[in-house]
Amino acid sequence: MTMTPGFRSPRKSAPNPSKDEPMPCCHICNTPFEAFLSFGQTPISNHFLLPQDVADEYFFELAVGFCPACSMVQLTEQPDRERMFHENYAYFSSISVRMAQHFEAFAASVRQRWLDRPDPLVVELGSNDGIMLRHFAKDGLRHLGVEPSANVAEAGRRQGVDTVCAFFDADLAEKIKAEKGQADAILAANVMCHIPYQDSVIAGFDRLLAPRGVVIFEDPYLGDIVERTSFDQIYDEHVFYFSLSSVSAMFARHGMEVVDAEPQDVHGGEMRYTIARKDARPVHPRVAELARREAALGLAEPATFARFAGNVARSGMELVAALADLKRQGKRVVGYGATSKSATVTNYCGIGPDLVEFISDTTPTKQGRLSPGTHIPVRPYTEFSAGPPDVALLFAWNHGAEIMAKEQAFRQGGGKWLVYVPKVEIL
Numbered sequence: 001m002t003m004t005p006g007f008r009s010p011r012k013s014a015p016n017p018s019k020d021e022p023m024p025c026c027h028i029c030n031t032p033f034e035a036f037l038s039f040g041q042t043p044i045s046n047h048f049l050l051p052q053d054v055a056d057e058y059f060f061e062l063a064v065g066f067c068p069a070c071s072m073v074q075l076t077e078q079p080d081r082e083r084m085f086h087e088n089y090a091y092f093s094s095i096s097v098r099m100a101q102h103f104e105a106f107a108a109s110v111r112q113r114w115l116d117r118p119d120p121l122v123v124e125l126g127s128n129d130g131i132m133l134r135h136f137a138k139d140g141l142r143h144l145g146v147e148p149s150a151n152v153a154e155a156g157r158r159q160g161v162d163t164v165c166a167f168f169d170a171d172l173a174e175k176i177k178a179e180k181g182q183a184d185a186i187l188a189a190n191v192m193c194h195i196p197y198q199d200s201v202i203a204g205f206d207r208l209l210a211p212r213g214v215v216i217f218e219d220p221y222l223g224d225i226v227e228r229t230s231f232d233q234i235y236d237e238h239v240f241y242f243s244l245s246s247v248s249a250m251f252a253r254h255g256m257e258v259v260d261a262e263p264q265d266v267h268g269g270e271m272r273y274t275i276a277r278k279d280a281r282p283v284h285p286r287v288a289e290l291a292r293r294e295a296a297l298g299l300a301e302p303a304t305f306a307r308f309a310g311n312v313a314r315s316g317m318e319l320v321a322a323l324a325d326l327k328r329q330g331k332r333v334v335g336y337g338a339t340s341k342s343a344t345v346t347n348y349c350g351i352g353p354d355l356v357e358f359i360s361d362t363t364p365t366k367q368g369r370l371s372p373g374t375h376i377p378v379r380p381y382t383e384f385s386a387g388p389p390d391v392a393l394l395f396a397w398n399h400g401a402e403i404m405a406k407e408q409a410f411r412q413g414g415g416k417w418l419v420y421v422p423k424v425e426i427l
């Protein structure tokens with residue numbers, strides 16, 4: 001296993017798993033597997049702290065491995081869900097204009113392509129602030145959002161989205177079916193990869209779905225993570241890093257198959273999988289094409305992940321070297337976007353307030369707090385625009401196009417971007 005360099009982190013511990021510790025077992029098929037990469041002790045990625053909370057901060061070992069039996073790439077350990085999803089959940093989906101457009105188009109495509117019964121029912125897992133379901137709600141379509149984080153669930157209700165504040169699982173699916181009948185489409189964006197108990201979730205889909213109903217979900221795509229060395233996609237909430245191969249195996253256990261797989265150019269490269277009961281829907285030729293691409297990429301081969309781990313270590317070292325160099329030159333560096341991902345980069349590389357003065361972020365609930373683990377102050381965007389730094393470290397690289405478009409004045413004023421995906425460079 002490649003260990004974290006630990007860099008300048010106050011917690012250098014990237015513990016070698018002791019020989020006596022049991023190996024982790026695959027969340028999907030229960031086969032024991034080994035980690036290929038550890039980032040060391042890492043905090044909850046969305047836990048932006050008040051100064052008085054620093055002493056009690058929670059850490060766990062962030063490490064990823066590959067199941068040799070079902071090819072699922074996954075965390076070896078994940079914090080309890082209640083530590084991550086609660087009434088103070090920091091991520092409000094609608095903060096990004098680009099994502100709002102993306103989900104409007106997603107909703108339109110579902111309506112056009114998959115809702116072929118009268119008076120259909122659409123259920124969404126992780127409906128957050130209603131960014132997608134509001135497009136069904138506004139036209140009076142039957143829908144239900146399932147969202148365990150109370151604050152964002154309430155924001156969704158204010159958008160007219162019927163929302164139950166709960167974690168989706170097989171029991172909840174049963175209750176929804178009893179109350180509302182079978183679902184025509186079950187949607188999930190950036191949430192399936194958050195849920196370790198997929199057996200219960202997929203059993204729930206099986207109970208809730210109409211015979212020709214579909215599950216449509218999208219998450220960061222393993223192929224993009226490997227190709228772009230986007231290692232900061234790996235953080236506490238993301239327990240799985242899906243590929244067509246692992247997703248097919250996971251649903252096959254419940255008599256379902258992937259009928260379409262469409263790449264999405266959001267969040268640094270995602271895949272949208274459409275799933276139906278076996279033989280209920282025709283399989284789009286894109287599925288076989290993607291299987292060929294994955295074979296070429298080696299996404300079901302351990303050697304691929306050993307190589308990836310080496311690339312991650314190199315990328316982390318280059319980033320730290322670039323920041324140290326800027327510091328030597330006396331440049332002011334400010335982070336742009338206090339993303340969940342940035343917890344992995346800052347903690348892995350030991351990037352604290354000595355290297356990055358503050359992180360600019362537009363989310364009110366993150367402002368005035370400290371970034372998890374390395375405690376960089378998070379400040380409102382107005383502080384960035386009022387006193388632009390020499391260099392902005394683009395933590396929100398997944399929103400890069402949107403940000404570059406609106407920050408032209410920063411560039412024209414001589415400001416530079418430091419990026420680290422797909423490689424470390426100053427632009």
Ligand code: SAH
Binds near residue numbers: 127146188190191194
């Ligand atoms: N779909 C939105 C939100 C993604 S963030 C988007 O793509 O922008 C993930 C969301 O899933 C959070 O709001 C979290 O509270 C929710 N979530 C986590 N576990 C869940 C579960 N078991 N069932 C339903 N939602 C869950």
Ligand code: TMP
Binds near residue numbers: 091097360362398
């Ligand atoms: P995410 O990567 O987890 O989606 O989080 C994106 C974060 O970046 C979120 O906290 C909002 C912030 N952000 C900005 O501060 N400015 C921006 O222009 C964009 C698009 C996001």
Ligand code: ZN
Binds near residue numbers: 031069
């Ligand atoms: Zn497995």
